Amino acid sequence: MKKFWQLLLTAMLAVLVLAACGNDSKKEETPVDSDQPAETEQEEQAGGNSSSYPYTINDAVGEDITFEKAPETVISLIPSNTEILFGIDAGDKVIAVTENDDFPEEVKDLDKVxxxxVNVEKVISLKPDVVFAHDMMLGSGEEGLNQIRDAGIQVVVIPTAETFEETYETIKIFGEIMDKNEEANKIVEDMKAKVEDIKAKAADITDKKTVLVENSDAPEIYAPGKNTFPQQFLDIINAENIITEEGWVMISPETIVDESPDVILVSYSYVPDVVENIKKRDGFDTVTAVKEDQVIQVDENITSRTGPRLADGLEAYAKAIYPEVFGE
Incomplete structure (x- = not known):
């Protein structure tokens, strides 16, 4: 099941980036008008300590959702939303999450939907004040979200963040909804500080390493190219992606051998002993990353979830690719 979910996520990401290349906006299944983070009527409150209610937000699908007060009971339908809620000290309001949620530790004891x-019937039975969904759920999951709305439960669809700036904005939006502005702003400032520190260290790198970021195993090896979060990571740390196409593309083992990247980052864990398996692929004994023992697995959660740990994901890339610069 974990392999299926990893492959499904990869497919979603591929569609997401293709959508971003055109006029349709960012979603990992069906295009939706969500190019920009959700806007609120109280934008002037950003950076303040208290939200003012009633409070209205226009979400990723153009729905206006009004809160008379900060929600007391919340269901989160995607791990990134959950990590933000716990990060801004609103975890005590979360009453249910999905089976995919694994951070922080407290989520393991929560109801699963x-x-x-999504188990729509269970969501409705728990009667939350609000359900935080995500625009990657639209398409196949849209009918379920409409059922939840029809039951009188507020649903906020969070747009996909494709940059650090959009991630910061999403965190602040959660802070505004939950009346946790101070906590949200602190997370954003800490993330910005870490990113700037990494940028400063990377500025002196002149001998760029070539990198392949694998997101799924052979025979269908998918890797990120331009206009993806991994590409932004690589740009920040002065590394060169061997993928030059837009979005998420399938690359053959033969092409990897020909390109012979200096580093192969493995961003999935559904395959046991995946690093050793990659090294044993036909012809890979000639690949620089294999010869130099630079096939490195990174945590796919911190490097892909657009929440408080995303700057840690950037740091994981930096340490894996340039240990001589970013190593402890």
Whole structure:
């Protein structure tokens, strides 16, 4: 099941980036008008300590949702939303999450409302004040979200963040909804400080390493190219992506051998002993990353979830690719 979810996520990401290349906005299944983070009527409150109610937010699908007060009971349908809620000290309001949520530790004791397929009946039975969904759920999951709305439960669809700046904005939006502005702003400032520190260290790197970021195993090896979060990571730390195409693309083992990247980052864990398996692929004994023992697995959660740990994901890339600069 974990392999299926990893492959499904990869497919979603591929569609997401293709959508971003055109006029349709960012979503990992069906295009939706969500190019920009959700806007609120109280934008002037950003950076303040208290939210003012009633409070209205226009979400990723153009719905206006008004809160008379900060929600007391919340269900989160995607791990990134959950990590933000706990990060801004609103975890005590979360009453249910999905089976895919694994951070922080407290989520393991919460009710579960499905995985990538939401148990709509259970969500409705728990009667939360609000359900935080995500625009990657639209398409196959849209009918379920409409059922939740029809039951009188507020649903906020969070747009996909594709940059650090959009991630910061999403965190602040959660802070505004939950009346946790101070906590949200602190997270954003800490993330910005870490990113700037990494940028400063990377500025002196002149001998760029070539990198492949694998997101799925052979025979269908998918890797990120331009206009993806991994590409932004690589740009920040002065590394060169061997993928030059837009979005998430499938690359053959033969092409990897020909390109012979200096580093192969493995951003999935559904395959046991994946690093050793990559090294044993036909012809890979000639690849620089294999010869130099630079096939390195990174945590796919911190490097892909657009929440408080995203700057840690950037740091993981930096340490894996340039240990001589970023190593402890």
């Amino acid at each position: 499905g995985d990538y397929n």
